[in-house]
Amino acid sequence: MDSPTVLTVVAAIAVQSIVSPIPEFPTELYIVPYIMSNLLFFSYLLARSMTYSAVLISLLSTNATFLLTSALLAIVRRLFFSPLRRFPGPKLAAISGFWNANEARLGRASRTYKALHKKYKSDVIRIGPNELSINNADAIDKLYGGKYIRGTFNQVFNLAGGNNLASLRDHEKHSAWRRMWGKGFTRTEVSHYTERVQGHADKTVRMLHEKAGNPVDCGKILEALAFDVIMDLAFSRDARLQEGHGDRRYIELINGFLQFANVVGHLPHLQQIFRYLPLNDDGRLFINLSNLILSDRQALKTPRKDIFTHLLASDHKTNFAMTQMDLQQQIFLTLVVGTHSISTTLTQTFAALASRPDVQARIRQELNNAFDGTGVPPTETVRHLKYVEAVVKEGLRMFPPLLGGTPAIAPKGGVALKTGDFIPENTQVWISQHVLMSDDRYFPRAAEFLPERWMDQEGENDGKGNELMKDRRAWIPFGYGTHACGGRALALEELKLLVVRFVREFDICFGQEGGQPFNLDEWADSWKDVYLTMIQKIDLRFIPRAG
Ligand code: HEM
Numbered sequence: 123m124d125s126p127t128v129l130t131v132v133a134a135i136a137v138q139s140i141v142s143p144i145p146e147f148p149t150e151l152y153i154v155p156y157i158m159s160n161l162l163f164f165s166y167l168l169a170r171s172m173t174y175s176a177v178l179i180s181l182l183s184t185n186a187t188f189l190l191t192s193a194l195l196a197i198v199r200r201l202f203f204s205p206l207r208r209f210p211g212p213k214l215a216a217i218s219g220f221w222n223a224n225e226a227r228l229g230r231a232s233r234t235y236k237a238l239h240k241k242y243k244s245d246v247i248r249i250g251p252n253e254l255s256i257n258n259a260d261a262i263d264k265l266y267g268g269k270y271i272r273g274t275f276n277q278v279f280n281l282a283g284g285n286n287l288a289s290l291r292d293h294e295k296h297s298a299w300r301r302m303w304g305k306g307f308t309r310t311e312v313s314h315y316t317e318r319v320q321g322h323a324d325k326t327v328r329m330l331h332e333k334a335g336n337p338v339d340c341g342k343i344l345e346a347l348a349f350d351v352i353m354d355l356a357f358s359r360d361a362r363l364q365e366g367h368g369d370r371r372y373i374e375l376i377n378g379f380l381q382f383a384n385v386v387g388h389l390p391h392l393q394q395i396f397r398y399l400p401l402n403d404d405g406r407l408f409i410n411l412s413n414l415i416l417s418d419r420q421a422l423k424t425p426r427k428d429i430f431t432h433l434l435a436s437d438h439k440t441n442f443a444m445t446q447m448d449l450q451q452q453i454f455l456t457l458v459v460g461t462h463s464i465s466t467t468l469t470q471t472f473a474a475l476a477s478r479p480d481v482q483a484r485i486r487q488e489l490n491n492a493f494d495g496t497g498v499p500p501t502e503t504v505r506h507l508k509y510v511e512a513v514v515k516e517g518l519r520m521f522p523p524l525l526g527g528t529p530a531i532a533p534k535g536g537v538a539l540k541t542g543d544f545i546p547e548n549t550q551v552w553i554s555q556h557v558l559m560s561d562d563r564y565f566p567r568a569a570e571f572l573p574e575r576w577m578d579q580e581g582e583n584d585g586k587g588n589e590l591m592k593d594r595r596a597w598i599p600f601g602y603g604t605h606a607c608g609g610r611a612l613a614l615e616e617l618k619l620l621v622v623r624f625v626r627e628f629d630i631c632f633g634q635e636g637g638q639p640f641n642l643d644e645w646a647d648s649w650k651d652v653y654l655t656m657i658q659k660i661d662l663r664f665i666p667r668a669g
Contacts, residue, residue, distance in 0.1 A: 134191035145548035149394035205546040211248030223388040229650030232525040232556040259596040266603040273529025278387035286455040306429040335665035337633035345465040352460025356429040412453040463523035471517030474571040512576035518599035525556040564596035633661030
């Protein structure tokens with residue numbers, strides 16, 4: 123080896139030894155010195171009066187040596203010297219984040235993790251150079267309890283230059299924002315909202331009556347309903363998607379972005395590079411549409427009380443107020459959680475109900491016992507229907523909108539699990555909702571839709587003493603800890619109201635005459651996990667019930 127090559131190899135080793143122990147090394151600190159060194163080297167070569175072609179060859183060969191040595195060192199370090207080296211998992215995953223990004227691209231990451239936990243018979247598997255998937259209910263509080271540090275993945279949601287509540291990692295700001303969001307979901311506020319949910323449900327119910335039991339694309343219909351609901355509850359806006367007049371572009375843009383974000387989220391350095399690039403057409407369009415929603419909402423002279431009433435006010439404790447950019451960024455989050463989470467979970471729950479006429483009958487029975495009037499059952503009555511709540515909980519268990527969950531960074535000093543595994547500090551960990559909630563150890567016969575697992579002998583719905591419920595802690599559709607779902611109270615009420623409303627009015631059946639047995643495996647195979655669940659089209663028949 124000549125001396126420049128030796129020097130380059132030494133430089134690569136030095137860089138590796140500096141950056142490897144440092145978690146989340148900023149991309150700029152790689153790239154800026156790299157470019158600067160190249161410029162200096164380039165000037166040095168020119169100063170030696172070399173020809174341009176000799177300069178180019180020298181630059182290329184030095185860079186190739188540096189990059190190749192760095193790559194080799196990184197591979198050796200990740201495979202043989204990483205503190206995660208003892209955890210089982212695919213070798214490719216240990217070597218590079220591209221393995222995980224590819225699983226995300228194919229929309230199957232959470233399913234792959236589940237298969238790997240089974241294959242390696244381990245509750246902890248390695249899914250990235252610095253990432254683990256954990257399938258253990260005991261680990262939830264240890265890793266997501268208290269003020270845990272959010273993983274790097276969520277930062278992909280601030281590519282447009284600002285944060286929403288779900289991308290924030292700064293605890294102080296998050297607490298203030300969370301209080302503002304929280305004021306929008308008190309019991310009183312949620313009660314006001316639910317009356318409005320009923321009004322929107324009326325429209326879909328009317329439309330389904332007109333369809334007279336003919337098959338309909340259930341996902342699309344519920345998506346329009348959920349969108350109209352959230353546009354009203356968040357911005358006092360009549361979106362009219364159910365009538366077919368509204369603007370579907372928000373939903374299409376969100377779906378497109380999620381597929382992109384799901385891949386880039388797994389590649390933190392790429393995320394940081396994207397931050398320096400201009401937004402594409404879709405990104406710009408979404409910002410324009412969000413600005414429109416925001417300015418229309420701010421221009422309302424007498425808005426109804428809505429979620430943004432609280433976000434537009436300042437935090438009572440710190441006086442902190444959101445900027446226009448902050449507010450605009452919350453719109454993406456509001457529309458995603460309000461539309462997508464509700465409509466996918468509800469569509470999947472209705473598909474499960476189509477396979478269980480007996481469950482539909484039991485819902486009606488419970489409602490009839492609690493309400494003998496005509497018209498829409500009051501929200502207060504629905505709130506106390508234990509079996510309906512069990513149906514909703516079982517739907518959320520089997521069909522969480524967020525299959526893979528959200529990542530946490532293991533705290534300083536690491537975490538010892540009851541499994542005997544030790545999770546080193548700074549590791550990014552994922553506890554996937556899908557993996558955990560479909561585990562027979564926690565929910566026996568987990569692949570079956572069994573609302574009765576949530577009922578105990580007193581008719582309460584905690585499932586205490588029920589042999590179908592082994593560990594309730596594993597039920598985490600809303601996440602866990604400081605960053606858990608901010609709209610849980612609304613989501614549960616909305617889902618319960620809509621289940622009651624539709625099951626009361628209709629017999630829900632599969633699209634084909636004669637019915638088709640509900641097969642979870644086939645249905646589950648069609649899902650795509652693009653951070654949120656993307657379900658395939660499913661035709662259901664809503665047959666109006668007599669009387
Ligand atoms: C089926 C219904 C829903 C489910 C299962 C669900 C679940 C989740 C999950 C898993 C998270 C991420 C938690 C984490 O990072 O650990 C989340 C975040 C969030 N959700 Fe929901 N969600 C639902 C509906 C809603 C609705 C209707 C709203 C209100 C508009 C809402 C508001 C939020 C907010 C504000 C966050 C961010 C919380 C934070 O980062 O502090 N969600 N949700």
